[in-house]
Each structure stands twice: as C-alpha cells, then as structure tokens.
Amino acid sequence: MNRTTLSLAAVATALAAVTGFAALTAPGADAGATPAAAAGPAARLPVERSSALCPAPSDSDVADTTYTSFTPQGAPAAGSPDKPGAPRADLVTAVSPDAAKSAKGGKKPVAEPLLGLTQLGKPVIKETKGGDATALIGSASGAAAPGWTTQQTTALAAGDGRGLLGLTCPAPDTDLWFPGASASADRQDYVHLTNPDDAAVVADVDLYGPEGELKSQLTEGVTVPARSSVPVLLSTLTGGAETEDVTVHVTTRSGRVGAAVRAAHDEQGGDWLTASADPAAGQVLPGIPADATSVRLVAYAPGEDDADLKIQLAGKTGTFTPAAAQSLRVKSGMTAAIDLKNLTRGEAGSLVLTPSQPGRKTPVVAALKVVRGSGDKQETAFIPASGPVGERATVADNRADGGTLMLTAPTADAEVEVTASAGTAGGQPATKTYTVKRGTTMALTPPVPAGLKGSYALTVQTVSGGPVHAARMLAAPEDGIPMFTVQPLTDDRGTVEIPTARQDLTVLTD
Structure with missing residues (x-):
C-alpha cells in the first residue's frame, strides 16, 4: 500500500x-x-575519547611497577574549534570479581583513582610496590584523547618470570590473536581479560597448537564481570596436555575486552605478549636486539589455506634471507614455529614475512620470542607483528639510559621525526629527524630532553616516504641478568x- x-x-x-x-x-x-x-x-577529526586497560602487573611481593601516562603536545583538540575539549585522562582500579561478590548491602565496590593526566606534552607517573596492584581501567577525553598512551613497567627481581615486564596498555577489542604463547611445563602463561564496561562480557579463549585446535576444558567461555579483570592460566584449558607453541584467539560474544598474555619461564624470565597485528599476507616484526642469543618465530594461519612464508631480516645495511631458515610453511588452523639461529649477526634488525609465492595472499599472524643472555642469566621478551607508525605513534617510560629505538622501512626510503617529551619531573623537549633507507633497520639511542628529570615519552611521526615500523627496547640489567622489554610503536589513531x-x-x- x-x-x-x-x-x-x-x-x-x-x-x-x-x-x-x-x-x-x-x-x-x-x-x-x-x-x-x-x-x-x-x-579527519580528532577523537573525543580513548580507552586503555592495564592488567594486574604481578602477584609477587618483590614487584615494583611504574605506570606512565602521556598525551603528545600539539595533538589536535577534540571538539569544535572555539570550544576545545579540556584534557583529562584517568586510570582507576578495576573491581575484582571477588570484591564484587563480597560487596555488602548490594552496593557496588568503588573504583579508586590511581593516576590522572591534565597536561599535554608532559608524562605523569605512579609507582606501586608488591603484589596487591589490581588491573586498571583508563579513559581519556577532550584534548587528552588523541594519542593518549599508558605504559606499565614492572621490575621483578626474583621468582618465576623474573625480569623486566613492559606493556603498552591495550585498547579494548573484540577479536585478538596471540601467537607465541605456551602451555608447556616450564611456562606459566596467563591471558588477562579486562572488561571496561558496565555489563558483563563472555569471552571465548581458543588455543591452537602444531596439530590444530586444542581441546579446551572451558566450553562456556570466560565471564568477565563489569569493570573487572580475570586471569586465565592457559594450561588449565588443555586438560594437562603440554604444548610449547600455542596461538591464543580471544573473541567476545558481546561487548569488548582488553587482553594480554603474561608469560613466565622457569629459567628465561618473562614478559607480556601483546596481540599480533590483524591477519595479513605480509607481516613486519620490528625490534630484535643486536645481542639476541635466541629468536623463535611463531606463526598461525587462521584462514582455509596454508601459508608459505619467505623469511627475511632487515638489518643495518639491507635485507637478507637467513641461510638457516629461509621459509616457513604454516598449515591452515595450525601453529608453526622455527628457531632462527644466529639471526642478528650482532646487528639489530626486524623480521619481514612475505608470501613465498607473490600471487598467494594467505593471511597470517605472527610473533617472536627473543632471549638475551645465557645459562642462568637469560631474559625473555616478545615481539608481535605490528603495523606502521603511520601519522604518529608514541611510547612512554623512556629513561636517560637503557633505551634503543629501532626504525624499519621495509618497502621505501622514509623520513621520520622523533620527539622526546619533557620529563616527568623536568626537562625540555628535543626533536631529531632521521632518514631510514629502504630495506634497513636503524637502531639508535633516542634523543633525550635537555635537563631531563624522571622519565619521558617518545613520539615518532612519518614526515615523508614509505611506511615505517618501529619498536622501543628498554634495558635495565640487574645482577648480571640482561633484563629488557620491547614495545612496538603503532599508529595512535588520534584522528578518525x-x-x-x-x-x-x-x-x-x-
């Protein structure tokens, strides 16, 4: 009608x-x-809100954790031109499920503020000690939202997984891949799921080993209560089956979660494993330190087709194919791994994965497990495949000593601008421009603010040329152990x- x-x-x-x-x-x-x-x-307009979720750092009494929050100065102000949003970013404690259950009188437990940021261009920090630190839920609004980032760095002097654990607190998402996890007897890997919203979320955690999907003991998913965090020990999901190389797939049935895997090895220390870049036919894994004693590549093909990957290392002078490991075949639905012996040859580099047959575009996800040191003085970090810095990327908690910035231009020459912010307790920003040659990795000591007091943030901006992938290594040796952690820098998506x-x-x- x-x-x-x-x-x-x-x-x-x-x-x-x-x-x-x-x-x-x-x-x-x-x-x-x-x-x-x-x-x-x-x-393209600036975002008005940003979110970040930091998992509980450690349950050890000897853990020292520093949170560093930062928004670059000069970030475009959100809101209308005549009424820019006031900068504001806050990190508050997540309410544990146990606290929620034990709340009296039906009252919701109150989330306590931990760290607030109101000034652009200057990082703020908060230090905690011991194993009582909870997960954090962060949000930024107004002018603080575009480019806002938070770094969680934990120094763990002893115990399982001892070492330097670093994490750029991730944004919530609905579909995340973590190749490089493990359910072996000498690893204790937990996937931490944090829900920032006011309704409970059910997340599915699926594991894939060298033979395909691992039969899980958890068939109903993991319920993450509102504004809380839940750690799940991966080995409890496999019914006792031990698998060294595992890919973890986290999806939500509704809502979203922030997720990261905390890996702890009996002898090699530990670190956080963050999500790989979205499945793609080619991947770049930036930031392999020059003195790496072991590099293990783990990859997974989520599609219906197998993937044949060409392995190359972008080093100081160019890109080459390692003689000991030229390619890797990844069967559909299965996790594949390979040890890349003598990979770096004393030079920092980045791994570049491309299809062995250019016409085949089978998507993969990938990550590296990197070890420094030897014997009982080993330490581990993880490097996931990551996207380029794009227009701008930032990493917080840089220090006067122990930092290395690695820049890779896989397809074309590129020029980048690197800015060191003011320090948390004083110092003037400093900026330098670098040219990265096609197919190379430039490892450099980043600029340091004049008169630096405290720690500072690094912002990398692409000026011209092709895409640039970047990572920051932070080293803090202790008692002969080369403690370190590596964080990729990816586009902060400050505009939309x-x-x-x-x-x-x-x-x-x-």
Whole structure:
C-alpha cells in the first residue's frame, strides 16, 4: 500500500534516522568524533575519547611497577574549534570479581583513582610496590584523547618470570590473536581479560597448537564481570596436555575486552605478549636486539589455506634471507614455529614475512620470542607483528639510559621525526629527524630532553616516504641478568575519518 502522507511525528523520526548517519565513527575506532555537518570531502577529526586497560602487573611481593601516562603536545583538540575539549585522562582500579561478590548491602565496590593526566606534552607517573596492584581501567577525553598512551613497567627481581615486564596498555577489542604463547611445563602463561564496561562480557579463549585446535576444558567461555579483570592460566584449558607453541584467539560474544598474555619461564624470565597485528599476507616484526642469543618465530594461519612464508631480516645495511631458515610453511588452523639461529649477526634488525609465492595472499599472524643472555642469566621478551607508525605513534617510560629505538622501512626510503617529551619531573623537549633507507633497520639511542628529570615519552611521526615500523627496547640489567622489554610503536589513531553525509528525503516515500 502506498502512503501519500506521513504524520508530523513520523517525518521527524525519519529525518532523525537519516541525519543520524552523520554521527558514525570509523570501524574499530574507540572514540567518536564531531559528526560531518553536510555533504562534502571526508574530513579527519580528532577523537573525543580513548580507552586503555592495564592488567594486574604481578602477584609477587618483590614487584615494583611504574605506570606512565602521556598525551603528545600539539595533538589536535577534540571538539569544535572555539570550544576545545579540556584534557583529562584517568586510570582507576578495576573491581575484582571477588570484591564484587563480597560487596555488602548490594552496593557496588568503588573504583579508586590511581593516576590522572591534565597536561599535554608532559608524562605523569605512579609507582606501586608488591603484589596487591589490581588491573586498571583508563579513559581519556577532550584534548587528552588523541594519542593518549599508558605504559606499565614492572621490575621483578626474583621468582618465576623474573625480569623486566613492559606493556603498552591495550585498547579494548573484540577479536585478538596471540601467537607465541605456551602451555608447556616450564611456562606459566596467563591471558588477562579486562572488561571496561558496565555489563558483563563472555569471552571465548581458543588455543591452537602444531596439530590444530586444542581441546579446551572451558566450553562456556570466560565471564568477565563489569569493570573487572580475570586471569586465565592457559594450561588449565588443555586438560594437562603440554604444548610449547600455542596461538591464543580471544573473541567476545558481546561487548569488548582488553587482553594480554603474561608469560613466565622457569629459567628465561618473562614478559607480556601483546596481540599480533590483524591477519595479513605480509607481516613486519620490528625490534630484535643486536645481542639476541635466541629468536623463535611463531606463526598461525587462521584462514582455509596454508601459508608459505619467505623469511627475511632487515638489518643495518639491507635485507637478507637467513641461510638457516629461509621459509616457513604454516598449515591452515595450525601453529608453526622455527628457531632462527644466529639471526642478528650482532646487528639489530626486524623480521619481514612475505608470501613465498607473490600471487598467494594467505593471511597470517605472527610473533617472536627473543632471549638475551645465557645459562642462568637469560631474559625473555616478545615481539608481535605490528603495523606502521603511520601519522604518529608514541611510547612512554623512556629513561636517560637503557633505551634503543629501532626504525624499519621495509618497502621505501622514509623520513621520520622523533620527539622526546619533557620529563616527568623536568626537562625540555628535543626533536631529531632521521632518514631510514629502504630495506634497513636503524637502531639508535633516542634523543633525550635537555635537563631531563624522571622519565619521558617518545613520539615518532612519518614526515615523508614509505611506511615505517618501529619498536622501543628498554634495558635495565640487574645482577648480571640482561633484563629488557620491547614495545612496538603503532599508529595512535588520534584522528578518525568522518564520512560525508547528506539528507535524502526519498526515504520518506515508498
């Protein structure tokens, strides 16, 4: 039946539905931005909100943890030009499930503020000691949102997984891959799931080994209560089956979680394993230290086809194929691993994975387990495949000594600008520009703020040329153990492209 008239209320409702499309945000973006007002070229606008989730750092009494929060100065202000959003970023404690259950009188436990940021361009820190630190839920708004980042760094002097554990606190997501985990007898790997929202989330944790999917003891998923965090020991999911190389796949049935795997080895220390870049036919894994004594590549093919990967190392002077490991075949639905012996030859580098047959574009996810030291003085870090720095990327908690920035340009020469922020307790920002040659990795001591007091943040911006992948190694040797951690730098997604929008009144008739 054709309708030739509509009630005034119906017209208003339809118009609201049509014009409402202008408020759409980019897929996967954590924050909304000012909607496009009218049809025209797509615009990039700053995000108005950002989120980050930090898992509980350690349950050890000898753990010392530092949280460093930072938003780059000069980040575009969110909001309208005449009313920029006030900078504000906060980290509050997550409420543990046990605390939620034991709350009296039906009252919700109160999340305590731990760290707040109100000034751009200057990092703020908070230090905690012992094993009582909880997971944190962070959010930034206004001018603090674009480019906001938080680093969690834990020094663990003794016990299982001792070492330097570093983590750029991840944003919440719905689909995450973690190749490089383990369910072996000498590893204790926990996947930490943190829910930032006010409704419970059910997350599925699937494990894939060299023979395919591992039969899990958990068939109903993991329930993560509102604004809380749950650690899951991977070996409890396999029913006692021991598997050295495991890929963890975390998905949510509704809602979102922040996830990271904390790996602890009996003899090789431990660190955080963060999610790999999304499945793709080619991957770059930046930041292999020059003195690595062991490098193990772990990859997984989530699609229906097998993947044949060409392995190359982008080093100081160019890209070469290691003689001992030129390729890796990854069967569909299975985890594959290979030891890359004598890979670095005393030079820092980045691993570049591409299809052995250029016409085949089978997507993979990948990560590296990197060991420094020998004997009982070994320490481990993980390097996941990561995307390029894009327009801008930042890493916090850099120190006067012990930092190495590694820049890789896999496909074309590139020029980047590296800015050291003011220090947490004083110092003036410093900026240097570097040219990275195609197919090489540049390992450099990053610029240090003049008069530095405390720690500082590093911001990398692409000036010209091809894509650049980057990672920061932070080293803090202790008692002969080369403690270290590596964090990739990826595009901070501080801006979002707003699609054009226009009213179309033809939808009001049929």
